[in-house]
Amino acid sequence: MTHNFSVSPDFNPSHISGWYIFNTWLQRTINEEIHLELYNDFESQRKAIADDQLDLIYANPYDAALLVRDKGFTPIARPNNKSDEAIIAVNKESSIINIEDLTDGTRISSTDDPDVRMMCMIMLEPAGLDKTNTTLSQRDAYVLVAKDLLKNEADVGFFLEETYNDLSEITLKQLRPLVQSQIHVIHHLLLAGPKLAVKRDEIQASLLSMPNNEKGQGVLKSLNFEGWSAVDQEETEFMIDLMDTLTE
Amino acid sequence: MKDMNPDDISGEYREHTLNYHDDAQRKVLTTEIETPLPDGRLIVSRTDLNGIITDVNQSFVEMSAYQKKELIGMPHYILRHPDMPAAAFQGLWETIQNREKWHGYVKNLRKDGGFYWVYATVIANVRNDEIVGFTSVRRKPSRTKVAEAEALYQTL
Numbered sequence: 098m099t100h101n102f103s104v105s106p107d108f109n110p111s112h113i114s115g116w117y118i119f120n121t122w123l124q125r126t127i128n129e130e131i132h133l134e135l136y137n138d139f140e141s142q143r144k145a146i147a148d149d150q151l152d153l154i155y156a157n158p159y160d161a162a163l164l165v166r167d168k169g170f171t172p173i174a175r176p177n178n179k180s181d182e183a184i185i186a187v188n189k190e191s192s193i194i195n196i197e198d199l200t201d202g203t204r205i206s207s208t209d210d211p212d213v214r215m216m217c218m219i220m221l222e223p224a225g226l227d228k229t230n231t232t233l234s235q236r237d238a239y240v241l242v243a244k245d246l247l248k249n250e251a252d253v254g255f256f257l258e259e260t261y262n263d264l265s266e267i268t269l270k271q272l273r274p275l276v277q278s279q280i281h282v283i284h285h286l287l288l289a290g291p292k293l294a295v296k297r298d299e300i301q302a303s304l305l306s307m308p309n310n311e312k313g314q315g316v317l318k319s320l321n322f323e324g325w326s327a328v329d330q331e332e333t334e335f336m337i338d339l340m341d342t343l344t345e
Numbered sequence: 346m347k348d349m350n351p352d353d354i355s356g357e358y359r360e361h362t363l364n365y366h367d368d369a370q371r372k373v374l375t376t377e378i379e380t381p382l383p384d385g386r387l388i389v390s391r392t393d394l395n396g397i398i399t400d401v402n403q404s405f406v407e408m409s410a411y412q413k414k415e416l417i418g419m420p421h422y423i424l425r426h427p428d429m430p431a432a433a434f435q436g437l438w439e440t441i442q443n444r445e446k447w448h449g450y451v452k453n454l455r456k457d458g459g460f461y462w463v464y465a466t467v468i469a470n471v472r473n474d475e476i477v478g479f480t481s482v483r484r485k486p487s488r489t490k491v492a493e494a495e496a497l498y499q500t501l
Binding site: 220225276277278279331335338339341 | 402404
């Protein structure tokens with residue numbers, strides 16, 4: 098039986114090949130056929146989740162609630178030292194110095210990444226801003242969000258910290274981070290669906306031992322991960338509770 | 346819970362006696378010094394069913410000015426500021442017991458007598474269909490909302 102694996106669509110495009118390498122490594126390690134399906138957007142991936150098409154997922158924390166509480170997924174592991182943090186950036190020449198300088202009518206550029214958008218909207222609250230007094234342009238990629246800032250077609254741009262730091266040097270020189278989240282406890286995680294639950298402990302043990310062997314090290318490098326940390330049910334439930342307090 | 350210690354207070358202070366819902370009483374000392382929550386931070390804490398703190402994050406520690414070991418095992422009302430009227434928390438307990446979210450603008454008291462304003466959200470932690478504790482997340486509010494809350498609380 099072939100299992101279906103998917104990765105949160107906010108993955109860094111430069112790591113696409115890394116996820117295929119990871120999938121090949123995983124199939125050999127646990128001796129199961131696994132098909133990697135990468136979706137271009139969160140909507141398509143959520144439809145696949147709703148239709149019970151996925152058995153293994155590297156999920157955005159925003160989707161963890163649905164996966165764990167409604168679809169019976171169990172947490173396996175998360176990458177070491179990689180919490181989801183967000184950055185609100187402006188054009189370097191912008192007159193906006195602090196969040197509280199922003200006013201009604203602020204133009205936002207963002208991708209459809211749900212946890213980044215949520216965190217950034219929360220970081221706008223001290224300026225009295227919310228979805229009722231801002232305008233939001235949704236872009237397909239973070240590089241297009243940066244482009245909106247460079248062309249002054251947006252006042253602020255929402256970024257995943259890791260992706261912001263991966264923008265080209267020329268782009269970064271023309272942007273300025275306005276505020277950066279320091280939440281620490283929100284992170285992506287790998288989850289097993291009910292059909293793969295029996296393999297959950299084996300997958301977890303294999304992931305944790307990756308830094309100890311040459312093949313594992315190579316796979317980690319292709320994903321730009323240092324290693325994996327085990328995640329238990331309660332830690333995941335806590336993250337879901339926390340996300341719940343932040344959503345409307 | 347011990348009374349606040351004048352040695353911990355920065356600057357001039359006023360003394361108040363607070364009576365809590367569990368009949369406990371505490372002398373608290375307050376100053377006019379505000380410490381705004383830095384942008385991008387969330388204050389997170391968890392309590393048991395009786396409102397006793399079981400975990401706090403680093404932002405909680407920094408903003409409260411207590412050490413983590415001083416907070417664990419204490420009632421969450423260790424942060425209660427005398428300017429917060431009981432009516433402002435009305436409905437909190439019923440709301441979270443009903444597994445719904447409670448929101449409110451809250452002025453919190455620091456160990457050094459100063460204060461900080463937050464927008465707080467509290468939810469029940471439900472496991473196997475039972476409430477096992479509560480999570481509270483606090484974030485930075487706008488000054489407009491703080492001014493509105495201050496004006497309202499003075500009338501309660």
